Amino acid sequence: MTFKPGDVGADSLTGWSIATGVAALGFMVYLPLGSLPSFAGFSEHPSALTVAMCICGSLSVYGAWRRRLAVATVVRRTLFFGAFLAVMGNVNYAHYVYYYSHTVPDAQGAPRVGEPAPEFTVPDPSGGSWSLQAFKGTPFLLVFYRAHW
């Protein structure tokens, strides 16, 4: 059984490819997304995306299963590899949304509102340094971030 013109949904090569591609996007959550602003939705609508990816993953598996008896070995392998990627993309995304993203450690030692900010000194490559005193008299927003954010 091969893809034929007129096939629809996961039965069409285009439909199967899109479903597989969308589900496999689940791998992107662990990649540096900062340069891909269009993927902001990955963080902002996790439940909707989880459902969408599960549907796409299911369609991908369904499309591959329908053609499990394809004559050409390369077609069979491509389909099942694609379906495998789709399923793993689903698993990866769900793992990030429902487990990993909640692993931020407590910050019990962080200064509280009303307390003085701790003294710090950060040497810079020019031989100088930055310290709390350097900002005395200037209100400042101090943001700690992970490298690729």
Next chain:
Amino acid sequence: MRDLEGLDRIAPKIKEQGGVIVTVSMDQWSELAQRQARMARGMTMLADPDGDMVRTFGLEDICFGEDIARPAAFLIDREGIVRWRNLPTSWRYRPGSSAYLAAFESSVSHE
């Protein structure tokens, strides 16, 4: 970079109100220089490769074996007192630039 770009956009507004944005990451200075090149240079961007400042603020974390800073933001007034802080409990919910700006404006207006 999305977070940094958001901060870069609000940096001029904060500067107009007499403030400044300071960012800290555990990058090497050479890595930070590449990031700085993509910004409008409206912020002070610090690298803390040894994590001394990160530990001072109690924000150390490990990700896939790599030392990193957990996400956090503090608003520190002219006297060095913390007036606002944000310590997200999920990697997914970090404040956007508008929240930072609102916190800054609120704090400045109460001084």
